Amino acid sequence: MKKLINDPNNVVEEMMKGMAAAHHDVLKHVPDTAVLTRVERTAGKVGIVSGGGSGHEPSHAGFVGKGMLDAAVCGPVFTSPGPDQVLEGIKAADSGAGVLLVIKNYSGDVMNFEMAMELAEMETITVDKVIVNDDVAVEDSTYTTGRRGIAGTVFVHKIAGAKAETGAPLAEVKASAEKAIRNVRSMGMALSACTIPAAGKPGFEMAENEMEIGMGIHGEPGIERTLLKTADEVAEELISKILQDGVHKSGDEVAVMINGLGSTPLMELYILNGKVSDILEEKGITVYKTFVGEYMTAIEMAGCSVSLLKLDDELKELLDAPAHTTAFRM
Amino acid sequence: MKKLINDPNNVVEEMMKGMAAAHHDVLKHVPDTAVLTRVERTAGKVGIVSGGGSGHEPSHAGFVGKGMLDAAVCGPVFTSPGPDQVLEGIKAADSGAGVLLVIKNYSGDVMNFEMAMELAEMETITVDKVIVNDDVAVEDSTYTTGRRGIAGTVFVHKIAGAKAETGAPLAEVKASAEKAIRNVRSMGMALSACTIPAAGKPGFEMAENEMEIGMGIHGEPGIERTLLKTADEVAEELISKILQDGVHKSGDEVAVMINGLGSTPLMELYILNGKVSDILEEKGITVYKTFVGEYMTAIEMAGCSVSLLKLDDELKELLDAPAHTTAFRM
Amino acid sequence: MGLTTKHIQLWLQKTNEKIQENKTYLTELDQAIGDGDHGINMARGFEEAIKKTAESDYESPSDLLKDWAMTLISKVGGASGPLFGTAILKMSMSVKGKAEINYAELTTAFEEALAGILQRGHAAENQKTLVDVWSPIVRFLQENTAFDSAAFTNQAKEAMEQTKDMQAEKGRAAYLKERSIGHIDPGSASSFYLLQSLSEVIEKEGVTV
């Protein structure tokens, strides 16, 4: 394992420290917790809290700030934080108007965040939740765990955060977040594995000529292990699977996110975007805005995901609203 | 070679296309050239042009936009563009008030940009240049090639761009850029090599337990090949070598850049920053602002660089001035 | 004499030992069909539970189980934190007020633990989760009237091994679909260590349940 770290068991604490030190104008660490929270509070606003396992940087603390999250809870690498830490996040985000939790759909995250909601209710904080499940690589089924939440979650943060900033009540903020969730679909792929620092070796192996289509952000596989394809072929596969889901149709306007999983150069993401934008044009889908970069990573995995968010007037306005976070600026 | 590309010989063209498609509100491709230029022009302003070999994304096209560059010239991977393309950049950036070239100190870049200046003068465009050589890993000598320009160059873009935006004449813009160059020092290190697409294999090899201190952004080595060190030790080494140069002293205020070389997770960069900020505090150097992320990469190299820019009132104001580019926002 | 506070302490200690010893193995199981953190999560949580429970002298099994549970909930994280934490917490609630736990009480405690797991995880049997160890072990306790250490351990082991042939439908392994077959479920493996440890304590300490 080759990492620029000190102690594999201490990476999250040290990251939070370095992050708070770098961005003390935007966020601060709540002492003795796994919580990074906004410096500049908007009073009487619904609080937005997200988080989960670490290793997805800039998710989620990079989206803490005006117009997006009020608090991010940073669990151990790839491991949802416990309910006590989520509760700390809720407390940090609450200013009396209630708190919305944006949860990615993984068993662990859902259970821990739900337990935290129960704890918060005992402390008479009003809390509600939305669960993001944008990953079309996984079958949608109520019987199984269902779809995962991946990079499309960042759009949900943006929409929920912007709505909250308008002073809207919790129910409305939740409604906007749920609309974003209904409208966003994503799919990823990977060229290489990643190594959890405390594990010391890669989570899986991939041959020099292989890639995995449908890869999740923790190295969970998806659709198939195939031979290396070109960027154009990858773009075709990801987009066609997303469009098959039926949410995005000719005539629609969308926001696009080309998300790097950790070690994919920006150059490659832009090459992919060239093809994605051609395909969408061909399909009669108008691209309103494109975001290219690392938004939700899987430590140092090589690969990417593509997300499409269908827009209406409300979502456009919320997407365009100011956001002043360390990893997302509008 | 595992890359998300189509044709190794076409990566730069396809990247420019994907970039222009993604960010058509900020930048556009000048047809049949290697130039990406601003959409929104500030009339009568000194034009700022930078560029060089590609593979350093978001450098340099990611810094094209209001408050920074007017044009970026994208050469082949790790290869300075020829003077004809630099001339196209100069033409795109010129609006009558002259153009300043921000050149990184490499033989190839200096020669090609200087030849472009000669061509521009023949077309009666006023052009001047500054040469950035912030890398303390290399000996400073007028006899040899001298110090390399690395990530500190991004600060020079910011300062020169902000100064130009004030409407200052070319000489003053150049003076501010030169002050930034005098005040900025950087040093990098690497954990792994990178692969030029057209070369198809890594530029060098490094054992599983080795790192290189003083690595440049094209894989050129620097000070020493050593056994893997901790993030804290790396921070100590980079900062101590930077401070040895004598530019940054107790009582000074600085801007810090912790720059990822391509596949180093943000988590690791923040861990490094935690220590960097401790060391600077200890030395009595005040951190005014910290930038953490990928600013000037070496394709998919793992590693980082640290840059310190000493600030005075003018530089602070210019650093804080608005910048609306795809990779740097203020 | 039934299970006392001391025996619960020994149970925690023995489980911790097994978890720490098998941390890499558990992580490898999770690398095969999950995200490769299960051993790390359990090892972190149990280490903290040992530390936490060393701070106090506990008056009753319930008190000790409660601190054990709360530490797991807080420190394990992921899917296994809430599940193991809830299981132990439900046991704590079930044996409240008792100085010793007899066979019937132990059976009830396990029934409540399982109910807690099912409610928290929304999983059913045969979905390749730790439910596939906890459900058979509860049935086993219900079908007997006294604790047979060897048979109990055997039952737990068999149940764990049977998860190997299942296709996952809950938890991360579910994303693998058919590819999840052929690997033991990590949460079931650590459940086995927990149950085996209880069995060993009961046998070694001559507990009569």
Place this chain on the structure above:
Amino acid sequence: MGLTTKHIQLWLQKTNEKIQENKTYLTELDQAIGDGDHGINMARGFEEAIKKTAESDYESPSDLLKDWAMTLISKVGGASGPLFGTAILKMSMSVKGKAEINYAELTTAFEEALAGILQRGHAAENQKTLVDVWSPIVRFLQENTAFDSAAFTNQAKEAMEQTKDMQAEKGRAAYLKERSIGHIDPGSASSFYLLQSLSEVIEKEGVTV
């Protein structure tokens, strides 16, 4: 008959062949002490020069050399683009107005090419750059009065090989300091191919210079 337009065309073609054949070798030389793009750069530039010069019928060596030079300047990039481009451009200027080039004129053309390289690159001899091939070859031309193909090629080869033991002081290899010793300078290797090609054309075509 001295060097005509046709011979210059053959020179370009032969050099291109050698560059394309040795593209990987040149890149490997640059991987050892530079940034690993020299073969790629030269191959791209020479391929373009072949394409460009195929478009026209050239009246004189100078015209052909000029298009060759301009294409290198535009398409090679990096350090070698301006250097090889300038060298060929200076030759073009030096032989302007001539239909054929004799020995004295060739010598002058090489002198001017070297001057161009020195002015552009600010390098001196012994700094492990292509100057270490061009300088000795100019001296060799000056010291003789007629073109001896074998000796010319030998001189170029020897000069290239001598760069192996030098420590670089200009170009990227300079960053390696002592570690640059033991590797042939990539730009010197491609300079050798250029010179060897000229020598082969002169010999094969029976050019009298």
